[in-house]
Amino acid sequence: MLTEVHKALIQKSWKLVVPISETAADLFYKRLFEIRPEYRRLFPDDMAAQKRKLLRMLAFIVKSLDWADSQWRDEVSPDEDLMLVVLALGRRHTELYKIPDESYGAVAEALLWTLDYGLGDAFTEEVRAAWTSVYTILAATMKMGCQTFDTSTSMNVRDVALRIGEEALLEGMAAAGIDDARMGFPEETL
Numbered sequence: 001m002l003t004e005v006h007k008a009l010i011q012k013s014w015k016l017v018v019p020i021s022e023t024a025a026d027l028f029y030k031r032l033f034e035i036r037p038e039y040r041r042l043f044p045d046d047m048a049a050q051k052r053k054l055l056r057m058l059a060f061i062v063k064s065l066d067w068a069d070s071q072w073r074d075e076v077s078p079d080e081d082l083m084l085v086v087l088a089l090g091r092r093h094t095e096l097y098k099i100p101d102e103s104y105g106a107v108a109e110a111l112l113w114t115l116d117y118g119l120g121d122a123f124t125e126e127v128r129a130a131w132t133s134v135y136t137i138l139a140a141t142m143k144m145g146c147q148t149f150d151t152s153t154s155m156n157v158r159d160v161a162l163r164i165g166e167e168a169l170l171e172g173m174a175a176a177g178i179d180d181a182r183m184g185f186p187e188e189t190l
């Protein structure tokens, strides 16, 4: 379960990651491919866009934690619906990128290692517990992704899933104050 204390710790520690986000993304993939060299071939040769997309998704997730419990009756647009975005993300991982469920453990390890390395003393036991908790919920939701979309409709589910995910990525990045120019990425579309 993600408590209000967890949410606050994640948002506070994320603010410390934002200024070093490019280095953090580099470290994360470096660590992932050290502990699981066989995952390198799952990713494109040029990792620049992938790093940017991961940071945008994390920024969107952290921003979504702002949603107060008292707002539970409010309507949420599909583009802002964290659950829908994460389910679609999970479905893309299974169906498009052919990610095995067991790889979520190694990604958790690389993420926690990166936060520990990047945040230093600010990565306390409580902060670790908060990130572990949010990652566990995310991974479980992503793994459910394949079971939750109706593939029998004539709608192109893949396109919808991609569109929802990418719009959310852009908004999340903007809300976190991360822009492509500042991170040194070329101004290309995703």
Ligand code: HEM
Residues within 6 Å of the ligand: 039, 042, 043, 044, 050, 053, 054, 057, 058, 089, 092, 093, 097, 099, 103, 104, 105, 107, 135, 138, 139, 142, 165, 166
């Ligand atoms: C909480 C967990 C994860 C998050 C937040 C995440 C986030 C992302 C994002 C935002 C993308 C960009 C493309 C898209 O939006 O569809 C992506 C792509 C990808 N992710 Fe993940 N991911 C997670 C877990 C994993 C795991 C466990 C693996 C296993 C190695 C993995 C491997 C990949 C690969 C191979 C791609 C596609 C690269 C490409 O072909 O362009 N991800 N991920």
